[in-house]
Amino acid sequence: MATIVLKARAKVNLALDVTGIRADGYHEMKMINHSIDLEDQLIFEPCDDEVLLTSNGQSIPLDERNLVMKVVRKIQSQFNITKGIKIHLEKKIPAQAGLAGGSSDAAATLKGLNQLWGLNLSTAELIEIGVTIGADIPYCLIGGTALVEGIGEKITPLQDLDKMFVLVVKPDIDIATPWAFKKLDELTITKHPDITALIELLNNADYEHLQDVIGNVFENVAFACYPEIATLKKALLSQGALAAVMTGSGSTVVGYYRNYELAKRSWERCSDKYKLCFLTQTCEKEGVDDVE
The missing domain is CATH 3.30.230.10 (Ribosomal Protein S5; domain 2)
Structure with missing residues (x-):
């Protein structure tokens, strides 16, 4: 072949x-x-x-x-x-x-x-x-x-996200997943993402409330040990992101934008400070139909 x-x-x-x-x-x-x-x-x-x-x-x-x-x-x-x-x-x-x-x-x-x-x-x-x-x-x-x-x-x-521009910014911080899980196990988590509400939001395309329901329990660990990640998340929101959240066990923060020019301006500001800074967009599923 x-x-x-x-x-x-x-x-x-x-x-x-x-x-x-x-x-x-x-x-x-x-x-x-x-x-x-x-x-x-x-x-x-x-x-x-x-x-x-x-x-x-x-x-x-x-x-x-x-x-x-x-x-x-x-x-x-x-x-x-x-x-x-x-x-x-x-x-x-x-x-x-x-x-x-x-x-x-x-x-x-x-x-x-x-x-x-x-x-x-x-x-x-x-x-x-x-x-x-x-x-x-x-x-x-x-x-x-x-x-x-x-x-x-x-x-x-699930219902795919509408097309959005996605700003992906990784600070110069490497977080090993086993370390993050160990730290998480030592904490009592009181706030969890509202996944049921998020699924309903996706079904209704009610993106104006996206920031209210997304979340990541690993932010509790990452923000305490690396305040720069929390500062980055706040910066994306202040620069016009519809929503922002840390992904995985960190340290990457993702911002969501409906407007390309707004996303591009935010990317320009972040890329002055961060080497790993990507402006991309959402993708649909691969068309798989035999998962059951």
Whole structure:
């Protein structure tokens, strides 16, 4: 089969709640995610027996620490595949930013190998494999706007966000997810995002009240340890964002704008201070229909 090229889109959280801890130590989550038009690109080239991952990214691992390689080894082992694969990963999504760049790359790898190696796996079957590797991978297989529950494996597609301009700003702060969960477990969270109200807002396209119902429990941890993140969120709102929220475990803050010129002015102000600053827009789901 010829070389194939796939996109891996970034994910952001409109809402992120942690509802409990399971007996196996995994956290139960309740999130509303959506895709944005910020993406990595993966190029898959078949070969006889070699497994090789290359990338333009200077700081990402290219061995089994990378989720892309974890997916390759998992598929090879589970389906007794001896064929090789060469994968080039063109990175644009910043790492340790709460944007699920690694998980999105892994999801694209599942799709790519499914196609390249003729596995004929359904999306539901790919999700079963993906959740054993990373909690965000099942969602990244589908994209769009969705309610995500459990440890990431329960996905309910929702009404997609209307087209909005999305400003993504990552301060020079790296937050490791295990550290964030540990800190969160030490806190008593009194305010949680109103996910039921957010779903109703999406159904009614009542975006004027978006800031009232979005939220992220990890802001309690991140803002206390890194006040700059809270300051950034306030700045986006003061610059005209309809809503703003930290995504994932941080440190990236996302602002939503209906007006492009307003979003562009905000981007110009932020890009003077922050190196990782992207003006993008919302994306619809990938057209998957076999999740059940």
